[in-house]
Amino acid sequence: MVSPILELTNINKSFGHVHANKNINLTINKGTIHGIIGENGAGKSTLMSIVFGLYQANSGTIKVNGKEINLRSPKDSIINGIGMVHQHFMLVENFTVLENIILGFEGELVFGKNLEKAKKDLKNLCDTYKLNIDLNSTISDLSVGFRQRVEILKSLYRGAEILILDEPTGVLTPQEVDELFKILRSLNEEGKTIVLITHKLIEIMDLTSEVSVMRQGEMVGHTKTENTNKEQLAEMMVGRSVLLRLDKSELKTGDVVFKVEDLTVKDDLDVTRVKNVNLEIRAGEILGLAGVTGNGQTELLEALSGIRRVESGEIYLDEKKVSDSQNFLNPRQLKEKGLAHVPEDRQRMGLVTDFKAYENLIFGYHDQQPFSKSSILNHKDIISHSKKIMEEYDVRPQSPNLITSNFSGGNQQKIILSRELNEKPKVLLVGQPTRGVDIGAIEFIHQRLIDMRDRGAAILLVSVELDEVLSLSDRIVVMFDGKIVGEKENKNVTDRELGLLMAGVV
Amino acid sequence: MATVDKSRVPWWVSNLIVPLVNLTLALFVSGLFIFIAGENPYEAVRLIIYGSFGYIEGFAYTLYYTTNFIFTGLAFAVAFHCRLFNIGGEGQAYIGGLGVFLVAINFSFLPVPIVWLLAVGGAVVFGAAWAFIPAYLQATRGSHVVITTIMFNFIAASLMVFLLVDVIRDTTQMGPHTVALPEEQWFPSFEDFAALFGVKIRYSPLNISFLLAIAASFFVWFLVWKTRWGYEMRAVGHNTQAAIYAGISPNKNIIIAMCISGGLAGLLGVNEILGVHHKIVAGFPAGYGFTGIAVALMGRNHPIGIFPAAFLFGILYQGGSEVTFDMPNITRYMFVAVQGVIILFSGALENLFRPQIENFFVNRLNLKAKA
Numbered sequence: 001m002v003s004p005i006l007e008l009t010n011i012n013k014s015f016g017h018v019h020a021n022k023n024i025n026l027t028i029n030k031g032t033i034h035g036i037i038g039e040n041g042a043g044k045s046t047l048m049s050i051v052f053g054l055y056q057a058n059s060g061t062i063k064v065n066g067k068e069i070n071l072r073s074p075k076d077s078i079i080n081g082i083g084m085v086h087q088h089f090m091l092v093e094n095f096t097v098l099e100n101i102i103l104g105f106e107g108e109l110v111f112g113k114n115l116e117k118a119k120k121d122l123k124n125l126c127d128t129y130k131l132n133i134d135l136n137s138t139i140s141d142l143s144v145g146f147r148q149r150v151e152i153l154k155s156l157y158r159g160a161e162i163l164i165l166d167e168p169t170g171v172l173t174p175q176e177v178d179e180l181f182k183i184l185r186s187l188n189e190e191g192k193t194i195v196l197i198t199h200k201l202i203e204i205m206d207l208t209s210e211v212s213v214m215r216q217g218e219m220v221g222h223t224k225t226e227n228t229n230k231e232q233l234a235e236m237m238v239g240r241s242v243l244l245r246l247d248k249s250e251l252k253t254g255d256v257v258f259k260v261e262d263l264t265v266k267d268d269l270d271v272t273r274v275k276n277v278n279l280e281i282r283a284g285e286i287l288g289l290a291g292v293t294g295n296g297q298t299e300l301l302e303a304l305s306g307i308r309r310v311e312s313g314e315i316y317l318d319e320k321k322v323s324d325s326q327n328f329l330n331p332r333q334l335k336e337k338g339l340a341h342v343p344e345d346r347q348r349m350g351l352v353t354d355f356k357a358y359e360n361l362i363f364g365y366h367d368q369q370p371f372s373k374s375s376i377l378n379h380k381d382i383i384s385h386s387k388k389i390m391e392e393y394d395v396r397p398q399s400p401n402l403i404t405s406n407f408s409g410g411n412q413q414k415i416i417l418s419r420e421l422n423e424k425p426k427v428l429l430v431g432q433p434t435r436g437v438d439i440g441a442i443e444f445i446h447q448r449l450i451d452m453r454d455r456g457a458a459i460l461l462v463s464v465e466l467d468e469v470l471s472l473s474d475r476i477v478v479m480f481d482g483k484i485v486g487e488k489e490n491k492n493v494t495d496r497e498l499g500l501l502m503a504g505v506v
Numbered sequence: 507m508a509t510v511d512k513s514r515v516p517w518w519v520s521n522l523i524v525p526l527v528n529l530t531l532a533l534f535v536s537g538l539f540i541f542i543a544g545e546n547p548y549e550a551v552r553l554i555i556y557g558s559f560g561y562i563e564g565f566a567y568t569l570y571y572t573t574n575f576i577f578t579g580l581a582f583a584v585a586f587h588c589r590l591f592n593i594g595g596e597g598q599a600y601i602g603g604l605g606v607f608l609v610a611i612n613f614s615f616l617p618v619p620i621v622w623l624l625a626v627g628g629a630v631v632f633g634a635a636w637a638f639i640p641a642y643l644q645a646t647r648g649s650h651v652v653i654t655t656i657m658f659n660f661i662a663a664s665l666m667v668f669l670l671v672d673v674i675r676d677t678t679q680m681g682p683h684t685v686a687l688p689e690e691q692w693f694p695s696f697e698d699f700a701a702l703f704g705v706k707i708r709y710s711p712l713n714i715s716f717l718l719a720i721a722a723s724f725f726v727w728f729l730v731w732k733t734r735w736g737y738e739m740r741a742v743g744h745n746t747q748a749a750i751y752a753g754i755s756p757n758k759n760i761i762i763a764m765c766i767s768g769g770l771a772g773l774l775g776v777n778e779i780l781g782v783h784h785k786i787v788a789g790f791p792a793g794y795g796f797t798g799i800a801v802a803l804m805g806r807n808h809p810i811g812i813f814p815a816a817f818l819f820g821i822l823y824q825g826g827s828e829v830t831f832d833m834p835n836i837t838r839y840m841f842v843a844v845q846g847v848i849i850l851f852s853g854a855l856e857n858l859f860r861p862q863i864e865n866f867f868v869n870r871l872n873l874k875a876k877a
Binding site for chain 2: 305306307330331332333334335341343348349350351352353354355359363364366367372375376377379
């Protein structure tokens with residue numbers, strides 16, 4: 001007997017200009033494990049946050065068990081039997097498991113005789129679903145896998161019939177993933193409905209009975225998992241949107257100007273994020289680096305630009321070693337040697353948003369002539385330079401004295417690009433050049449990158465937009481789990497092939 | 507509530523009207539205090555104005571206090587541009603005074619103007635050195651400067667008491683102070699200047715350090731907005747991640763900003779020792795270092811704002827002492843409370859009415875534009 005437990009109709013949600021969810025319809029049947037798959041930024045998490053009451057939809061209706069409900073906060077969702085396990089756990093680290101679970105209900109529980117009952121109920125839940133949690137252990141002593149189980153237990157204790165898990169395996173080791181899947185299966189056998197949000201095809205095939213695919217804020221397909229395969233899902237996930245047309249001249253490559261050998265990089269938490277990566281970029285070519293966010297691209301870019309220390313391996317610029325684990329040049333020294341960097345996150349790294357536009361237009365080059373002479377800033381030259389490049393790169397409005405945060409995202413990006421490209425770099429590292437940028441600016445930015453290539457710069461383009469990688473690159477490498485898992489000439493490569501590589505399938 | 511587009515708020519609204527409204531409110535609340543204490547608030551205001559402007563010596567006192575507040579206000583502002591909360595101005599000023607005295611007394615064989623220059627240098631170096639230690643700990647160990655600088659205030663106070671009692675005390679006297687500097691080294695006072703023009707006035711502590719304070723204001727403005735160092739300090743303060751991306755070292759800039767800040771605080775010692783006491787007296791910074799924080803916040807960390815803010819506090823200090831003379835119910839501590847209210851309204855509650863005021867003016871301007 002199949003009956004829908006959760007029905008979403010025509011859900012819309014926008015954040016400013018970004019339309020994160022467009023007319024989403026979704027039906028989840030009782031007692032199923034339903035997968036929702038899509039690339040990062042496809043709108044999966046937004047949709048589930050609406051279901052959990054964290055966000056309110058702009059329009060659309062939500063029905064639980066056939067009854068229309070109004071979700072204004074997570075409390076409403078919990079009452080209606082919806083529980084969610086977030087990507088980042090919501091636990092108080094120095095509380096015990098028990099304390100975390102009864103948090104918010106302590107009025108009735110902690111000091112009353114009900115506490116014993118609560119303990120018993122929790123023990124029963126642990127036994128039924130083989131969660132194997134000691135209620136008295138402190139959260140900070142538990143491994144990530146166990147913390148996740150505490151979250152699950154918390155939802156169950158609050159009466160969840162529908163359990164939403166947002167990218168639950170992202171932080172787990174393979175063994176922990178197996179354990180989690182066992183638990184989810186046993187939950188399912190006991191009649192719970194599970195919604196699994198993920199971008200990993202393997203998990204969908206392993207665990208789910210039904211699957212929905214999202215792309216760029218839209219729901220693009222529903223199917224039973226047994227009726228589909230990884231290739232088909234990958235195709236749906238990546239889509240076949242029309243490539244942007246670009247005038248690109250014949251490839252004329254020169255010598256290798258940038259070379260990475262056996263590079264390994266760790267992140268701030270001491271986790272190895274880049275694993276033995278080798279790259280070579282020639283003058284006059286664009287090397288595209290495709291991959292789903294969080295597979296080490298950020299750390300790779302940071303290491304190449306001198307921001308992050310290299311764990312092992314070497315980086316060569318113009319056949320001269322610039323970085324290894326012992327010696328490395330800082331970003332400014334690399335800039336002087338002709339390496340420019342357009343960072344992935346412009347507001348966090350590329351700009352000081354409280355600075356005036358002209359101050360950002362010299363950022364990182366502020367100590368060079370003619371901007372500063374014996375450490376005194378040359379205001380007149382800086383302003384005239386700013387006016388010139390703001391006109392050249394069509395930054396609007398063309399007022400160097402305006403505070404940078406008042407510019408739109410696209411124009412902020414142009415400020416960074418004009419600054420980095422203006423110095424005619426030999427090597428250009430570009431991260432997500434068009435993230436959050438409007439169509440007009442995208443074309444402009446792409447054309448500028450092609451111009452740089454034709455002028456003989458070696459360009460590394462890191463982007464999660466597959467279309468962008470495909471339309472700009474001469475050669476494409478795919479990164480998955482910190483490793484380069486494939487390299488293709490950009491001639492007859494299809495987005496499907498890349499999609500499979502990105503998902504770690506082949 | 508609708509948010510105001512920041513770019514459309516005229517500068518005079520956010521930088522003049524808003525502080526004035528806050529100040530008015532603070533004075534109103536202070537007036538209530540005085541009323542509750544059983545005195546007439548109008549009379550108190552009249553006394554404040556008379557005390558700080560009404561006669562030449564009173565005005566000179568006002569400017570003397572202003573001098574100290576400028577130094578400590580600038581000191582706080584420089585560190586704040588690097589987003590460092592240097593509340594150690596008090597201790598840095600104290601140690602700066604030690605530098606002034608040691609230099610002046612040991613180099614007294616040199617011509618006086620050179621001794622002055624060296625003494626100013628001594629103030630800067632000693633103040634900077636006292637700020638360097640917390641700065642170094644912040645940069646390399648992550649020990650928060652708020653904690654370390656306030657602890658360094660206590661250490662400075664204890665160290666100075668030790669020195670003044672056991673090491674550099676004037677042994678012919680009982681008090682904890684040093685011997686006086688030779689009279690030719692004393693800074694020319696306002697009295698001396700007036701005498702040049704044949705005007706005879708009574709004593710006031712105002713001296714040429716006031717000019718040094720104005721010079722320091724220019725220096726800070728130039729440093730923060732016109733040099734590479736100021737640029738890098740502000741970059742680190744606003745967005746450390748971006749600074750690293752641009753190859754600017756946060757650690758180096760934390761240390762530079764704190765040392766400049768400490769050096770400026772140290773200049774207070776020049777005013778107090780070369781200009782007023784002519785020797786080190788125990789406890790001479792007398793809370794100027796802390797009031798400097800309020801001055802800087804009220805002056806929006808810009809020298810152009812710090813000057814009027816310092817002047818306002820000068821008026822309150824000088825006018826306040828006038829009030830306590832004439833009004834038996836008002837004690838010195840009452841004026842500490844008044845200062846507190848001003849700090850509360852222009853510092854902590856600075857944004858209480860800002861949105862409403864800015865909205866009001868933006869709406870009016872929009873109407874005008876449409877008409």
